[in-house]
Amino acid sequence: MALQGSVVVTGGSGFIGRAVVRAFRERGAPVTVVDRIPYPAGDDGVTCVVGELGDAKVREAAVTAETVGIVHLAALTSVLKSVEVPLQTYSDNVAVTQELLELARRHEIGRFVFASTNAVIGDVKTETITVDLPSRPLTPYGATKAACEMLMSGYSGAYGLTTCALRFTNVYGPGMSHKDSFVPRLMRAALAGTGVRIYGDGSQRRDLVHVDDVVRAVLLAFGSGYSGRAIVGAGRSVSVLELVETVRGVTGAELPAEHVEAPAGEMPAVVVDLSASAATIGYWPTVSLADGLATAWKYFLEVEGFAW
Incomplete structure (x- = not known):
């Protein structure tokens, strides 16, 4: 990936961010990471700006005339916290995104890839989610992501920026030991030899996408020249019961299940x-659930296995 300048990755020290940074570096692209925590040292091709994206000095230190593109992953991502602190959610998600878009306009940066979510759609029951469904978010988190998508569309239309919003499903894989979502909980239960709690009868279905597929989607969107929205998922939904059974097969753990009220x-x-x-950015997933969970299990054994 021959780029005459650096790629800015916001949230580059996080779970998805580190994987995205590695992918750009493997292709020879210099990267500027901007995050609240430092990026691990050891790569001269990575510059790290540490601080809050709400601080103009931090943004302007990261996004410069030498920047060729922005991958904006940083956000307040907790749905529950967004309900508790809606004003902070707006500031962290919408206000920061608008300021980054404005820097992109000022510096004539042509590429802006944004981490969005299918939560912009709201609850469609069992209906299949497409990019054309109307936005009806049910939380401040979903609403702020929808607002960011609209801002990106406006900057694309008015100033010619290439802006692509990637709506991730449930991302999992190596690097998520600090997360408290269902896959990490299953991995920790397998390590500890304990059981898991399942909401309701476990028939609810989820789309789980491996971080490697997410990274590939980011690279595809970055190089595609496509402005608009794209869903990034596995394309195959599994029930919670099927997920637990697959983890049992991968880990060899019994994982007894306790069903609790949803x-x-x-x-x-x-x-x-x-x-x-597939039609717009050329994305199609490649990692199966079993293979993906095996990589997550290997990671948890290496990172957390010593504790048990």
Whole structure:
């Protein structure tokens, strides 16, 4: 990937961010990481700007005339926290995104890739999610992501920026030991020899996409010249029961399940249509659930296995 300048990756020290930075570096592209925590040392091709993206000095230190593209991954991502602190969610998600888009306009940076979510759609029950469904978010988190997508569309239309919003499903894989989503909980239970709690009867379906596929989608979107939205998922939804059974097969753990009452608002299914993503940015997933969970299990054994 021959680029005459650096790629800015916001949130580059995070789970997805580190994988995206590695992918750009493997292709020879210099990267500027901007995050609240430092990027691990050891790569002279990575420059790190540490600080809050809400600080203009931090943004302007990261995004310069030498920047050729921005991959914006940083955000307040907790749905529950967004309900508790809606104003902070707006500031961290919408205001920061607008300021980054403005820097891109000022410096004539042509490429802007954004981490969005299918939460912009809201609850569609068991209906298949496509990029053309109307936005009806049910939380401040989903609403702020929808607002960012609209800002990107406006900057693309008015100033010619190439802006692509990637709507990720549930991302998993190596590097997520600090997360508290269902896959890490399953991995920790397998390490500890304990059981897991399942909401309801476990028939609810989810789309789980491996971080390697997410990274590939980011690279495809960055190089595609496509402005718009694309769903990034596995394209195959599995029930929670099927997920638990697959983890049992990968880890060899018994993982006894306790069924508990589902919280209000638990979605019955997340089913996505990836055909538009294939047509626009050339994305199609390559990592199967079993293979992906095996990479996550190997990672958890190496990182957390010593503790058990």
